Amino acid sequence: MTGGRARFSSQLLERIWASSELPQTAVSLRQMCQFGAHPNPGVMFKASCFILQELPIRLAYRIRELESLPNGLDKISDVIEVRNWYTQSFKELHDFSHDISTKHGMLFQMLNEELEPQSFEEKSTLHNLKRLLYKDKELDHEKKDINTSLQRDRTFIDDGLIVPHVHSGKRIHSGLEKRSRISDKYYSALPAITMEQWSSNSKDFYQFWPKEILLFNSEFYRVLQDIKVRHDATVVTLAKGVLKWKTTCQQNIVNDSVQSFLDRFYLSRIGIRMLIGQHLELLKSSLKSHNMNGNANVGTDEEEEDYVGIICTKTNISDVAQDAIDSARFICSEHYGLYDAPKVNLLCFPLGRDKCLSKDIEFMYVPGHLIHMLVETLKNALRATVEKTVCENPNKELYDLKFPEVKIIISEGLEDITVKISDEGGGIARSSLPLIWTYLYTTMPNDSQRELIEENSELNGSSALQPLTVPMAGFGYGLALSRLYARYFGGDLKLISMEGFGTDVYLHLNRLSTSSEPLP
Numbered sequence: 001m002t003g004g005r006a007r008f009s010s011q012l013l014e015r016i017w018a019s020s021e022l023p024q025t026a027v028s029l030r031q032m033c034q035f036g037a038h039p040n041p042g043v044m045f046k047a048s049c050f051i052l053q054e055l056p057i058r059l060a061y062r063i064r065e066l067e068s069l070p071n072g073l074d075k076i077s078d079v080i081e082v083r084n085w086y087t088q089s090f091k092e093l094h095d096f097s098h099d100i101s102t103k104h105g106m107l108f109q110m111l112n113e114e115l116e117p118q119s120f121e122e123k124s125t126l127h128n129l130k131r132l133l134y135k136d137k138e139l140d141h142e143k144k145d146i147n148t149s150l151q152r153d154r155t156f157i158d159d160g161l162i163v164p165h166v167h168s169g170k171r172i173h174s175g176l177e178k179r180s181r182i183s184d185k186y187y188s189a190l191p192a193i194t195m196e197q198w199s200s201n202s203k204d205f206y207q208f209w210p211k212e213i214l215l216f217n218s219e220f221y222r223v224l225q226d227i228k229v230r231h232d233a234t235v236v237t238l239a240k241g242v243l244k245w246k247t248t249c250q251q252n253i254v255n256d257s258v259q260s261f262l263d264r265f266y267l268s269r270i271g272i273r274m275l276i277g278q279h280l281e282l283l284k285s286s287l288k289s290h291n292m293n294g295n296a297n298v299g300t301d302e303e304e305e306d307y308v309g310i311i312c313t314k315t316n317i318s319d320v321a322q323d324a325i326d327s328a329r330f331i332c333s334e335h336y337g338l339y340d341a342p343k344v345n346l347l348c349f350p351l352g353r354d355k356c357l358s359k360d361i362e363f364m365y366v367p368g369h370l371i372h373m374l375v376e377t378l379k380n381a382l383r384a385t386v387e388k389t390v391c392e393n394p395n396k397e398l399y400d401l402k403f404p405e406v407k408i409i410i411s412e413g414l415e416d417i418t419v420k421i422s423d424e425g426g427g428i429a430r431s432s433l434p435l436i437w438t439y440l441y442t443t444m445p446n447d448s449q450r451e452l453i454e455e456n457s458e459l460n461g462s463s464a465l466q467p468l469t470v471p472m473a474g475f476g477y478g479l480a481l482s483r484l485y486a487r488y489f490g491g492d493l494k495l496i497s498m499e500g501f502g503t504d505v506y507l508h509l510n511r512l513s514t515s516s517e518p519l520p
Helices: 010-019 041-067 077-098 103-112 120-133 136-151 192-200 211-230 234-249 256-294 317-336 367-392 430-437 446-462 478-488
Strands: 311-316 344-349 362-365 406-412 416-423 492-498 502-510
Touching (some): 010 077, 041 103, 041 120, 041 256, 103 211, 311 367, 317 344, 317 362, 317 416, 367 406, 367 478, 430 492
Parallel strands (some): 344 406
Antiparallel strands (some): 311 362, 416 502, 492 502
8 A cells, every 4th residue: 555554453563563562683694694695494494583573573573653743754755665665564474473363374383382282193293393493492491491381470671571481381471472482583593403403414415404484484484575575665765755745844954853753664674675685685595405415417607605695604705896897887877978987096005015016805794785785876976076177178078088087996804895986076074074974965966866856766666677877966865874784783883075186985894794783
């Protein structure tokens, strides 16, 4: 439903409110890589159970905040549409894990919510899966939680939220939700005996892994894929709503409360998309692992072996930077009608470098995040360079202009990899520096910005297969979002301007991969 509140049951809204009171669980880049390039179905099943508990909590946080936005922003139709998407995704995840009329719902409830099996077949399945997937200490922790809840009238978790206890293995639903202790980590290794048996019987894929696990993973993949597609247009749709709100309130820039909300919302969205994208790719990789084990003729791509989900364990930052340079220069040439965009000079300084410069700097990162940040910052540098040169040479034809080059310097340190992007595009006035991190701030005319957002919103809504156009400028989201991408894994994005000459942008990337998500 577009532009209005969709019909959701009061019971669902109560569950969303209760979930928004639970703590989120941060995941580090290194933990996401523990699965390996080809995880097995068992470890992916346990990870799916974690996702089924974590994603609804993160969605609930954002739904609750979208319900209480200030100054009438929560009443804008595009904002309501985004909230409906989040609510629908929460519902689908909740139904998948709680609907005991389905096999996957019954399985999740028996393993994670202590629902008692009703038949001998269910008891046998539950016993076999626990023996196959969970270590003794995980099951002991689970039993300890049950015994504690049976001895007391109420159980408390760290933040003071009262959690209803269990009687006879069945939950008392009082509108409050709790996180299961058996799936409290994204990556949880299988018992050593299971891995030994799987190593010696890896070709008997369907005989070794229970069909319940394979069907669960397959169905969950479909649900996650639908959710991912549903939220593809979130950034553009919310931008459209905020722009309408700005126009209605006659504000040139968003105020501090809305700016803070957008920072929290988009940082959370990066985390949600990261978890969904990573899990989808890992589920696909687990299927490839089956094909490889079952067919000796199936080869592996060496480049694929460097990927764990969407994370590349050997991200060559020089290669990614060169791709970003090519993309940004092409966009610049198309936008201004240039035969050749300003040149970009790329220099790399690896740790412990010799006299000769090497371009081999590799570290664990998400290439998709990295190229997004580099393209956005490069577009700004190229745009400033072209427009300053044109302004200083009003009597020259565009094709006769000579542009100063943009410089990229990449330096590898013990903790960070730093990318410095320098241009001679005239810099930014000191009074304007705070505005560059403000959402929807752009030097393009307001009408052009509105048309651009409308155009991309229509493109995204018309077909999931049709890619968005990449504008040279105009959204007013480039730097603000890029800084959030950098901060997501412990880095940062900073800008220093020399008005009248040019701008230096510093992109700091955490190469240790140990920091966890900064959950808003």
